[in-house]
Amino acid sequence: MAIGIFGGTFNPPHLGHLRLARAFAARFSLQRVLVIPTFVPPHKQTPDLANAEARVQMCRLLFDEAPFEVSTMEIERGGRSYTVETLEALHAQYPDEELYLLIGSDMLETLDTWHRAGDIRALCTVCAAVREKGKTLDANGCVLLEDFDPIEISSTQVRERVRLGLDVTDAVGEPVARFIVEKGLYADAYTPARKRLREKLGDYRLRHSFCVADAAQMLAERYGADPEKAYFAGLLHDVMKDTPREDQRRMIENGGAVLTDAESANEKLWHAVAGEAYLRTQMGVRDPDVLNAVRYHTTGRAKMSLLEKILYVADYMSADREYNGVERMRRLAESSLEEAMLFGLSFTISDLAQKEQIIHPDSVDCYNEICMEMQKKGT
Numbered sequence: 001m002a003i004g005i006f007g008g009t010f011n012p013p014h015l016g017h018l019r020l021a022r023a024f025a026a027r028f029s030l031q032r033v034l035v036i037p038t039f040v041p042p043h044k045q046t047p048d049l050a051n052a053e054a055r056v057q058m059c060r061l062l063f064d065e066a067p068f069e070v071s072t073m074e075i076e077r078g079g080r081s082y083t084v085e086t087l088e089a090l091h092a093q094y095p096d097e098e099l100y101l102l103i104g105s106d107m108l109e110t111l112d113t114w115h116r117a118g119d120i121r122a123l124c125t126v127c128a129a130v131r132e133k134g135k136t137l138d139a140n141g142c143v144l145l146e147d148f149d150p151i152e153i154s155s156t157q158v159r160e161r162v163r164l165g166l167d168v169t170d171a172v173g174e175p176v177a178r179f180i181v182e183k184g185l186y187a188d189a190y191t192p193a194r195k196r197l198r199e200k201l202g203d204y205r206l207r208h209s210f211c212v213a214d215a216a217q218m219l220a221e222r223y224g225a226d227p228e229k230a231y232f233a234g235l236l237h238d239v240m241k242d243t244p245r246e247d248q249r250r251m252i253e254n255g256g257a258v259l260t261d262a263e264s265a266n267e268k269l270w271h272a273v274a275g276e277a278y279l280r281t282q283m284g285v286r287d288p289d290v291l292n293a294v295r296y297h298t299t300g301r302a303k304m305s306l307l308e309k310i311l312y313v314a315d316y317m318s319a320d321r322e323y324n325g326v327e328r329m330r331r332l333a334e335s336s337l338e339e340a341m342l343f344g345l346s347f348t349i350s351d352l353a354q355k356e357q358i359i360h361p362d363s364v365d366c367y368n369e370i371c372m373e374m375q376k377k378g379t
Contacts, residue, residue: 003094004033005124006102007083009041010055012180013062014158014172016151020129023148024102025067028127034071035063038081048159050185061175084116087123099124104131108142162186165195193235201242209238211318219310223337233293233311240274248274255281262360269360272298300345300366309337316344342370
C-alpha cells in the first residue's frame with residue numbers, strides 16, 4: 001500500500017492544501033493520505049498559532065473525504081514536530097508500506113536544512129509541487145508533481161483576512177470558515193475596528209491606518225504609554241478621511257463638535273474633528289485621551305498628552321510614508337518625541353507658509369511650546 005504523509009501547521013488548513021493533497025493522491029495512486037498537523041512547527045515562529053485541538057478539528061472538516069485521514073500523532077507526541085521522527089514512527093508501524101512525503105515548493109526549498117534531512121530521504125519518497133503559478137522547481141532528488149495548477153492562498157493571508165473581519169469561505173470552505181467564526185480564531189480586540197475601517201476607507205488609507213497603528217504601538221512601548229490604547233488610536237485616527245466633506249461636516253455638527261475659524265477655512269482639517277465625533281458618537285469611545293489624540297493628530301496643540309504626541313509623530317513616520325525627510329523623522333523619534341514633533345511641525349508650518357495657506361493657531365502654539373521647553377533644557 002502506498003501511504004502519503006501530508007504534514008503542516010495547518011493554521012488554518014485551506015483549499016490550496018486540499019487541492020494539493022488531492023493532486024498528490026491521484027498522481028501517485030495513494031490508497032491513504034495521512035494529514036498530520038504539527039504540535040509546534042520547528043522552522044517558523046507562529047505567534048497567532050491556534051491551539052492543537054482547533055487545528056485538528058479544522059483539518060477534519062476540510063479533509064472530509066477518502067483517502068484522507070487526520071492523524072494526531074505529532075500532537076500526541078508533543079514538543080517540536082520533526083518530520084524524521086514521524087517518518088520513523090510510521091515506518092515502524094507500516095514496515096511493508098511505501099511512504100510518500102508530500103510537500104509544497106516552499107518546503108522543498110528548505111528541505112536540506114531540515115533535521116536529519118538525509119534520513120528523511122532514506123525513509124520515504126519526497127514528492128513536491130509548486131505553490132505559485134508559473135514557478136519552476138529544481139527537483140533536488142525529489143519527485144515533482146507536473147502540470148499542477150495551485151490555488152494561490154496562504155494560511156497567513158487567511159489569518160490576516162480574519163483579522164480584518166472579512167469572510168474567508170472562498171479560501172477555506174464553508175465548514176472551516178464557520179468553525180473559525182464560532183471559536184473566535186485569529187480575530188483580536190481590534191477586528192471590529194478593522195472591519196469598520198474596511199467599510200469606510202479605500203485601500204491606500206486603510207494601509208496607512210494599519211501602519212500608523214503599528215508605529216504608535218512601537219512608540220508607546222518606547223516611551224511608556226499604553227501600547228493597546230496607542231494602537232487603537234492609530235488604527236482609527238483617519239476613520240473619516242475618505243468620507244465626503246459634507247458628511248464630515250454633518251458628523252461634526254451632529255456630534256456637538258465646533259470648528260474653529262481656521263478649521264472652517266481648511267477642509268483638510270475636518271476629518272480629525274469628524275473622527276473624534278465619530279469615535280465618540282458611533283463607537284462609544286469615552287477615553288478623552290484617545291479622543292483628543294484623534295482630534296489633534298493633524299494640527300497638534302499646546303499641552304499635548306503623551307498619547308497625543310505619540311499619535312502625531314506616528315502619523316509622520318509610519319512605514320508607508322515616503323516624503324523627503326521621513327528617515328530623519330524616524331531617527332529623531334527613536335530618541336525624542338519632542339524633537340520629532342518639532343521637525344514635523346517645522347515641515348508643516350514651512351510648507352503652509354510657502355503656499356500662503358492658513359496655519360492653524362494650535363500648530364503655532366505647539367511649536368512655540370516645544371521650542372521653549374527645549375530652550376529651558378538647553379537642547
